[in-house]
Amino acid sequence: MQLLSSTTLTLAYTPFVDPIDAHRAWYWLLIPLALGIAVVYKAMRVIDLKNYPKQVIVMTAQVVGAMVMLGIGSFVLIQHIVPRILPPN
Amino acid sequence: MTSSENSPVLNSNSGSSQGSFRPLPLLAAVVFPGLGHVLAGEVKRGIYIAAGVLGLFFGGMFIGGIDVVDSREDRVWFFGQALVGPLAFGVDWAHQNKFKVTDPATKALRSANPDEGRDAKGFAVQGGKPPNEKSIGKVNELGTLFATIAGMLNLIVILDAGFPSRRSASKSAGAQEPPKSS
Numbered sequence: 001m002q003l004l005s006s007t008t009l010t011l012a013y014t015p016f017v018d019p020i021d022a023h024r025a026w027y028w029l030l031i032p033l034a035l036g037i038a039v040v041y042k043a044m045r046v047i048d049l050k051n052y053p054k055q056v057i058v059m060t061a062q063v064v065g066a067m068v069m070l071g072i073g074s075f076v077l078i079q080h081i082v083p084r085i086l087p088p089n
Numbered sequence: 090m091t092s093s094e095n096s097p098v099l100n101s102n103s104g105s106s107q108g109s110f111r112p113l114p115l116l117a118a119v120v121f122p123g124l125g126h127v128l129a130g131e132v133k134r135g136i137y138i139a140a141g142v143l144g145l146f147f148g149g150m151f152i153g154g155i156d157v158v159d160s161r162e163d164r165v166w167f168f169g170q171a172l173v174g175p176l177a178f179g180v181d182w183a184h185q186n187k188f189k190v191t192d193p194a195t196k197a198l199r200s201a202n203p204d205e206g207r208d209a210k211g212f213a214v215q216g217g218k219p220p221n222e223k224s225i226g227k228v229n230e231l232g233t234l235f236a237t238i239a240g241m242l243n244l245i246v247i248l249d250a251g252f253p254s255r256r257s258a259s260k261s262a263g264a265q266e267p268p269k270s271s
Contacts, residue, residue, distance in 0.1 A: 012218075016147065017188070019154040019224035019232065026227040032148060033235060039141035040242045043134050044249045052137070 034063035115251025119174055122243050125250025138246050145239035146173050153224040153232020155184045156200065166233050172240030172247075186211075188220040 012018075022029065038059035046052050111129060118125025123139030126132075149157050158180045160167040170177045190201045190213035201207060206217015224232060 014221070016150045017155050017220075018222040019156070019228045020152055022152060022228050022231075023226055026231060029152065029231050029235075033145070033231075033238070036141050036145040036148065036235070037238065037242065039144070040138055040246065043137035043141060044246065044254070049133055 030064060030067055031060070034060045034067075037063065109253060111251050111253070115247060118243075118247040118250035121174060121176070122239075122246060125247065129250060142173060142239050142243050142246065143176075145242070146170075146177070146236050149232040149235030149237075149239065150180070151232075152235060153229045155180065155188055155221055156224045157229065157232035157236055158184055161185065161198065163233060166237050169237035169240040172244045173236070174243065177236075177240065184221075190220070 035056070038056045042052060042055045042059060046055055111125075114125035114129040116125075117128045121139070122142035123135040123137075125135070126138055127135035157163075158167065158170055158177060160171075160181045167177075167181065170181075185198065188200075188207075189198050189211075190205065190207045191198055191211050193212055199213075200221070200223045201213055201219035203219060203222075205213045205215060205219055207220050208214045208217075223229075
């Protein structure tokens with residue numbers, strides 16, 4: 001009975017058909033997204049493919065870093081600066 | 090320069106002006122991501138491009154399920170996803186014809202509810218297991234975004250395969266310059 005229920009639970013999820021449960025950790029998906037963009041973009045732009053892996057990693061880090069900084073900047077702006085600028089209700 | 094990137098067969102850029110047009114690699118790039126660059130003699134680039142575009146496309150499907158590719162419910166997003174090529178149309182056809190169910194009352198095509206199954210004719214039946222789980226929230230958004238970005242990047246790839254870029258011009262310029270002596 002235990003084996004049947006664990007098999008049923010395993011078969012309930014089909015990869016690429018059903019979604020994964022990433023609702024609590026969705027922000028980590030930024031990393032594979034940036035990596036995928038860097039892989040394609042640098043494959044077209046790099047002149048010498050010897051430098052390709054390093055350039056992909058650098059661009060991925062740049063994109064992730066920029067998005068993190070934008071997030072921090074947006075948080076500071078909305079949570080701290082705007083309440084000081086706008087008149088109280 | 091590697092010999093694989095200097096194929097004289099389909100690379101009309103060798104010895105010609107910068108703005109030459111490569112119709113066969115362009116068409117091949119439309120058919121399958123990266124195939125255009127492979128046919129143009131840039132095999133490694135083609136493989137990297139295929140890995141990236143397909144990784145993003147199937148990565149989106151892995152995150153959000155097959156629900157993220159939907160030409161009926163998410164038409165605007167599908168315009169971007171369609172740029173991946175016939176593969177995106179094939180996935181959408183499978184989604185519409187093998188996973189969605191026809192509502193018995195309204196005859197409309199929709200995703201199955203969690204307590205519904207799909208019979209042999211494609212109609213929704215109560216009490217079965219749905220063919221797929223519809224994704225919602227951030228997971229659906231990100232899965233859709235992954236697949237759409239794959240298509241948009243493939244558009245740039247198609248243009249790069251068909252129209253030689255600054256990369257080719259820079260390579261030619263580098264080959265013509267004499268080596269600097271120390």
